[in-house]
Amino acid sequence: MTSHKINMLLIVGLLVVGAFDREGLAQTTSLPQRHVVQIDGFVFQPPxxxxxxxxxxxxxxxxxxxxxxxxxxxxxxxxxxEENQSWELVVNETGSFSYVCVFHPKMIGIVTIHD
Ligand SMILES: [Cu+2]
Known part of the structure; x- marks a missing residue:
């Protein structure tokens, strides 16, 4: 076997190991998610x-x-x-928090932050 072929095998082997590593990472860690709540027709969706x-x-x-x-x-x-504006809130604690629209108090929703 030439050294060139051995090098190619090493590279292929490393790529395979790399692929498995990424798979393992995806299973064991969860990246931060973005959750979108639409305000439409004076309703929070999902509430x-x-x-x-x-x-x-x-x-x-x-x-x-x-x-x-x-x-x-x-x-x-x-x-x-205003119309089509958005607000982002990063939550860093656990708990269940109700929320309202200050202008329209009948508009209510709940954010639950759990471990
Ligand atoms: Cu409102």
């Missing part, structure tokens, strides 16, 4: 979401009227969201 610490929740206002989100009784607040 309830479950996330894990490190995830991002994104609220997007699809209404032509502004909305203003307050999570956990003011623990986190958006700016006033």
């Amino acid at each position: 309830q979401i479950r996330v894990v610490p490190g995830d991002t929740v994104v609220w997007v206002n699809r209404d032509f009227v502004p909305h203003f989100i307050s999570v956990g009784e003011g623990k986190w607040q958006s700016d006033v969201l």
Whole structure:
């Protein structure tokens, strides 16, 4: 066997090992996720979401009227969201937090952050 062929075998072998490593990583770690809540017709959709610490929740206002989100009784607040504006919240703790639109208190939702 020439040294060139041996080198090729080594390279192929490393690629195979690399592929398995990536597979293992995908199974054992979960990358932070983005969860989108649409605001449409004065409703949060979906109204309830479950996330894990490190995830991002994104609220997007699809209404032509502004909305203003307050999570956990003011623990986190958006700016006033005009049409098609969004607000991103990175959650780093666990718990269940209800939220409302300050302008339209009948608009309610829940974010549950679990381990
Ligand atoms: Cu509103």
